[in-house]
Amino acid sequence: MITSSDALHDLVEKARLANSVAIDTEFVWTKTYLPRLGLIQLALSDEECYLLDPLAVEDLSPFGELLADPSVVKILHDAPQDLAILHSATGYIPKNIFDTRLAAGFAGLTATLSLGNLIQELLDITLPKTETRTDWLKRPLDQDQILYALDDVRYLRAARIILINRIIGPEIKSWLQEELDLLNDPKNYNGLTAHTRYKRIRGSKGLESIELAILRELVIWRELTAKKINRPRGHVVKDSDLLELSRKKTTSIEQLQEKTSLSARTIERWGENLIAAVQAGLTCPVEKRPQKEQSMRLSTKNSQMLERLNEFIQLKSQMQGIDPMLIGNGSELKKLVKILNKSHKSELVRQMEGWRKTFLNDFFRYAV
Numbered sequence: 001m002i003t004s005s006d007a008l009h010d011l012v013e014k015a016r017l018a019n020s021v022a023i024d025t026e027f028v029w030t031k032t033y034l035p036r037l038g039l040i041q042l043a044l045s046d047e048e049c050y051l052l053d054p055l056a057v058e059d060l061s062p063f064g065e066l067l068a069d070p071s072v073v074k075i076l077h078d079a080p081q082d083l084a085i086l087h088s089a090t091g092y093i094p095k096n097i098f099d100t101r102l103a104a105g106f107a108g109l110t111a112t113l114s115l116g117n118l119i120q121e122l123l124d125i126t127l128p129k130t131e132t133r134t135d136w137l138k139r140p141l142d143q144d145q146i147l148y149a150l151d152d153v154r155y156l157r158a159a160r161i162i163l164i165n166r167i168i169g170p171e172i173k174s175w176l177q178e179e180l181d182l183l184n185d186p187k188n189y190n191g192l193t194a195h196t197r198y199k200r201i202r203g204s205k206g207l208e209s210i211e212l213a214i215l216r217e218l219v220i221w222r223e224l225t226a227k228k229i230n231r232p233r234g235h236v237v238k239d240s241d242l243l244e245l246s247r248k249k250t251t252s253i254e255q256l257q258e259k260t261s262l263s264a265r266t267i268e269r270w271g272e273n274l275i276a277a278v279q280a281g282l283t284c285p286v287e288k289r290p291q292k293e294q295s296m297r298l299s300t301k302n303s304q305m306l307e308r309l310n311e312f313i314q315l316k317s318q319m320q321g322i323d324p325m326l327i328g329n330g331s332e333l334k335k336l337v338k339i340l341n342k343s344h345k346s347e348l349v350r351q352m353e354g355w356r357k358t359f360l361n362d363f364f365r366y367a368v
Contacts, residue, residue: 001050001051001053001146002050002051002052002053002057003053003056003057004056004057005057005059005062008052008057008060008062008063009062011042011050011052012062012063012065012066014044015042015044015066015072016066016069016071016072018044018072019072019073020072020073020074020075020098020157020160021042021043021044021066021072021073021074021075022041022042022043022075022076022153022154022156022157023040023041023042023067023074023075023076023082023086023153024040024041024076024077024082024149024152024153024156025037025038025039025040025041025082025085025086026038026039026041026134026136026149027039027085027136028135028136028137029232030232031231031232031235032230032231032232033226033227033229033230033231033232033233034088035085036137037054037085037086037089038054038055038135038136038137039051039052039053039054039136039141039149040052040054040063040086041149041150041152041153042153043150043153043154043156043157045157046154046155046157046158049150049153049154051141051146051149051150053139054089055137055139060089060090061090061091061092063090064086064090064091064092065092067086067090067092067093067094067095068092068093068094068095069095069096070095070096071096072096073096073097073098073160074094074095074096074097074098075098075100075156075157075159075160076097076098076099076100076156077099077100077101077115077118077152077156077159078099078101078115079097079099079101079102079183079189080183080188080189081189083097083183083186083189084186084189084190084191087186087189087190093184093185093186094183094184095184096184097180097183097184098160098180099180099183100115100118100156100159100160100163101113101115101118102176102179102180103160103163103164103167103176103180104118104163104323105322105323105325105326106163106167106172106173106175106176106179106321106322106323106326107163107164107166107167107321108166108168108321108322109121109323110323110325111323111325111326112323112325115127115152116129118159119155119159122158122159122162122163123155123158123159123162125155127151127152128147128148128151130144130148131144131145131148131149134148166321167321168320168321172320172321172322174355175322175355175358175359178354178355179326179355194219194220194223194224195216195220197219197223198212198215198216198218198219198220198290201215201219201239201242201243202239202243203240203243204243205293207243207246207247207292208292209286209289209290209291209292210281210282210284210289211246211247211249211281212246212289212290212291212292213281213282213284213288213289213290214245214246214249214277214278214281214282215242215243215246215281216281216290217277217278217280217281217284218237218242218245218246218274218277218278218281219242220277221273221274221276221277222236222237222242225270225273236270237262237266237270237274241260241261241262241266244260244261245260245274245278246278246281248260249278249282250274250275250278251275251278251279251282252275253267253271253272253275256271256274256275262274296331296334296335296338298334298337298338299341301341302334302337302338302341305337305340305341305367306333306334306337308363308367309333309336309337309363309367310333312360312362312363313327313333313360316359327351327356327359327360328349328350328351328356332349332350332351333351335349336349336351336352339352340364340367
């Protein structure tokens with residue numbers, strides 16, 4: 001257990017001499033705007049594992065320097081959320097990331113395997129699931145908690161070697177590397193900005209343009225407020241309430257009381273702010289309003305092309321040993337065929353660039 005700055009410095013120096021280091025985090029995210037980091041796990045081998053206590057070591061900059069060192073591979077499983085937390089905690093941008101969950105998809109497995117299932121598949125080792133509800137901010141940690149945390153990194157170096165060896169050929173390894181390189185940029189794992197988060201509200205796709213403008217203003221206000229008072233977004237105003245306000249276009253306290261399901265306490269505390277956000281959306285110029293998402297209903301021609309596209313992806317993925325879901329989800333593929341048939345506004349989708357374009361080139365050549 002690393003609990004002092006001196007011990008952290010020593011560990012970082014040792015880690016920099018290794019070609020790779022396995023990393024994981026444990027955090028608590030129940031009452032705050034951002035997750036609270038409770039523990040950082042590191043492994044230099046299956047027998048040399050460490051726990052870094054961020055509650056005891058206030059200055060994590062030496063660890064941040066290790067994260068940012070491009071000469072050392074940082075191995076994580078399902079990396080994006082951990083990277084976002086570590087970037088926030090240290091101020092450093094992690095470089096040279098190897099995500100074992102992503103790599104599994106290029107190595108004949110699915111790209112959605114949990115760590116436990118991956119380790120079971122590759123090493124025939126069963127990881128315990130006993131501490132999934134642990135409060136990682138409480139001290140001291142007991143022996144079961146310590147062992148559970150260490151097991152999350154103990155086998156990652158071995159898993160990386162096995163996965164690399166299972167990938168068929170240099171071309172597919174280059175495809176994996178292209179995906180991994182995206183993790184060098186925080187914009188690819190830090191989530192949506194305040195101005196785009198409204199797109200994640202369930203039900204927003206059914207709103208008209210002016211309603212989307214209102215929702216965007218409401219979400220921006222909530223984001224700033226939640227950050228200021230350090231509370232989860234849903235503790236300020238729930239998503240469903242923001243959606244209701246956008247549809248009903250409430251512009252007075254009386255309307256909030258009569259036409260919405262907001263509690264009296266919420267109206268008393270945030271009513272004026274909510275009204276101001278609704279009015280800002282209502283007065284947003286037409287040209288600056290979000291556009292309603294185009295329908296993904298497919299014509300007969302598009303449906304036939306989508307069927308051929310899925311058959312092509314399944315067959316080629318099987319031949320090359322990659323997870324077909326890496327090419328794109330159902331919504332993306334629908335949009336792609338509509339673009340190819342010029343029944344959707346022209347835009348660049350990820351299937352039309354990089355390694356995915358290479359994968360689909362034969363289909364593009366004969367599809368239209």
